[in-house]
Amino acid sequence: MHLHGEGDRVHSLVKEISASKLAATVSLSALEHSFSGEPKPIVVSTHPADLAVDIRYNGSSAVPSAAGEYTVTATVQDDNYEGQASGILIINTVTAIGDGIEKNITLSPNPTNGEATLAFTKKYAADIIVTDAYGRLIHQGIATGTYKVNLEGRAPGIYFIKILSPNEAALTVKLMKY
Numbered sequence: 001m002h003l004h005g006e007g008d009r010v011h012s013l014v015k016e017i018s019a020s021k022l023a024a025t026v027s028l029s030a031l032e033h034s035f036s037g038e039p040k041p042i043v044v045s046t047h048p049a050d051l052a053v054d055i056r057y058n059g060s061s062a063v064p065s066a067a068g069e070y071t072v073t074a075t076v077q078d079d080n081y082e083g084q085a086s087g088i089l090i091i092n093t094v095t096a097i098g099d100g101i102e103k104n105i106t107l108s109p110n111p112t113n114g115e116a117t118l119a120f121t122k123k124y125a126a127d128i129i130v131t132d133a134y135g136r137l138i139h140q141g142i143a144t145g146t147y148k149v150n151l152e153g154r155a156p157g158i159y160f161i162k163i164l165s166p167n168e169a170a171l172t173v174k175l176m177k178y
Contacts (some may be wrong), residue, residue: 024051024076024083031072032090035172037162039063040134044074052077057089060133060152066100066135066160067172105163107149111176114152118161118173120145126165130175133158151177 006142025047033040044053054077057063064070070089076082082104093124104121118128120143130138138159141147149161158178163171 021082024081026083026085028087035067039065066131116149118147126163129162131160
């Protein structure tokens with residue numbers, strides 16, 4: 001408290017008040033999905049309800065769509081409340097069942113330092129989509145027999161090759177670049 005004045009006359013009284021924020025509970029759900037190529041946002045709930053929340057996936061606000069694991073944080077953005085929760089979002093690859101396409105594919109070398117070859121043991125024509133760990137398109141094409149995946153000049157990390165073949169379930173293969 002501060003008094004401002006002259007002699008025994010007070011002109012103003014200034015009192016400093018500091019208040020702590022109240023605790024909010026933050027809960028995360030929908031942390032596991034199957035890969036579809038579409039963004040897979042998590043679901044956040046707060047108590048008290050409907051507080052504004054900043055959601056980050058590996059530090060980015062972009063909702064991931066690529067198969068992989070993403071560290072998720074949700075932080076309350078409110079003048080009166082504070083709270084945070086974290087978890088792992090998992091987007092699983094989809095594989096075929098039975099005598100599907102996955103039994104008829106090789107990818108080598110994996111890991112690679114630049115180029116890898118996707119080879120089919122049966123005659124398949126398949127659409128190929130290559131994305132990075134953030135779901136950004138690297139390249140795409142059509143494979144018949146073999147397909148060269150060129151990651152030269154790309155950063156080391158995890159890349160995903162989505163294989164779409166008629167009459168087969170979609171298959172996503174992970175390719176590591178060092």
